[in-house]
Amino acid sequence: MLTDQLYSLKAAADSHKAGPLNANDSMVAELVTVTPILKQVQQRFEESKLSTTRWKSALAALEGFRKPGGVIRPKKMIQDLFPDLGSGFISKLLDEYEDSTEQVIGHLLEDSLPAHLANADRKEEFRDIAPRPTPPLSASMRHNVFDDDEFDKLAVDMSNVHFGKRNPEKSADDILNDRSSAPNKAAILSALSAFDADDDERDDTYDVADAGLVVNDGGPEDAEDQKRKDASEEVLFRAYQSDSKVFGRDAATRRGQSRAKLKQQTGMTDEAIEGWALMLTRTPHQMRQLEMKYSAFSGDQPALAPTAWRASPAESAAEDSGIDGGADNLNNPRGGSSNRGRGRGGRGRGRGGGDGGNVVGPSGDKDTESARRRKEANKGSRANHNRRNQRARKMARGGLPG
16 A cells, blocks of 8 residues: 555656656655655564565555655764854755755855845855744634524434435335325315305405406406417316327326327426326316316317308399299289289289299398298198208218207
8 A cells, every 4th residue: 555655655746747847846746855764764664574576566656756865964074064154054054055965065165156146145044934923813603593402412313313315215106195194084074164155255356347448467468378278178178088098107108299299299308298188187176177178069060061052142043032932822812023013914903922032132121131031831731841951961961069
């Protein structure tokens, strides 16, 4: 394990060296240079008498990150040669020549120091930087809505503590079928007994009539949303009536073409479609409501084109007028074809029942109203029953209620 830590130090130093920063600024290089860690690790491995060469290669790799100048600055060596120099001045010389003892000694002997060092105080001693006093940490007060609760006092019952879901192995169906946490029947009955259905409530039936206006609580967006919901509900109900297996929860059904068509028509997800079917099976009254809403006859009948020959409206009006005149002649054989006076084809005097008016004439005209009354009174003599029977046969042939 110690060998692995040495290799991790080497990897960190390599990544720092490959970066844009200076290689000597690495903490690994500083550790190897300033501290005797490599010597102590080597001594430990030699005492353990391990013959492997893996730790030796790791130590050799870390040795390459040592900064030039050795472990300790050779102030003692320079002070032995130049006892009149102070430790602070020697530190400045080592900083100037990058800890090279040879260069420092050579420049001192040749008296070729830079101007800022030649004019410096050579008796200056090194001053240790006094550490700054650390300010005392102020005790922070904890203010929370959960102060002094059972978790704060560590008095919680660990049997009630769980991580994540309480029962991750249960499905949604298992949780819904579990009635242990549901309210009991006695509580429901007691709540119902407290409700008084005879309480007088304000009657707002005539509020709208008194105000003289109607307030539309919903906007056009609400109406459009309701239309879309009704359309999606009808599509789901039709699909459920045709094949309830389309709402299955297995993977094959979800990947099927019928499910994809349902999702495209309704814009709902698989979970929403399956949940709709699940709630429909659990609420029978909703099934009955949907059947009454979407399965009942709406009164719209498909128009069947007539197949018999039809005359133009003018010919039909003339034909109806002729029929009216013939019927009046049958009822009054002595009458003629005119309104008043002597009939042409009869004997004697009398009122004629002829072309006194037209049923398709202008509304409000006296002759038109009279012709319509005569036609209504004589429906039985003009085969109105036969027309009604023929219509019933056609509607039955088309499969529609007559």
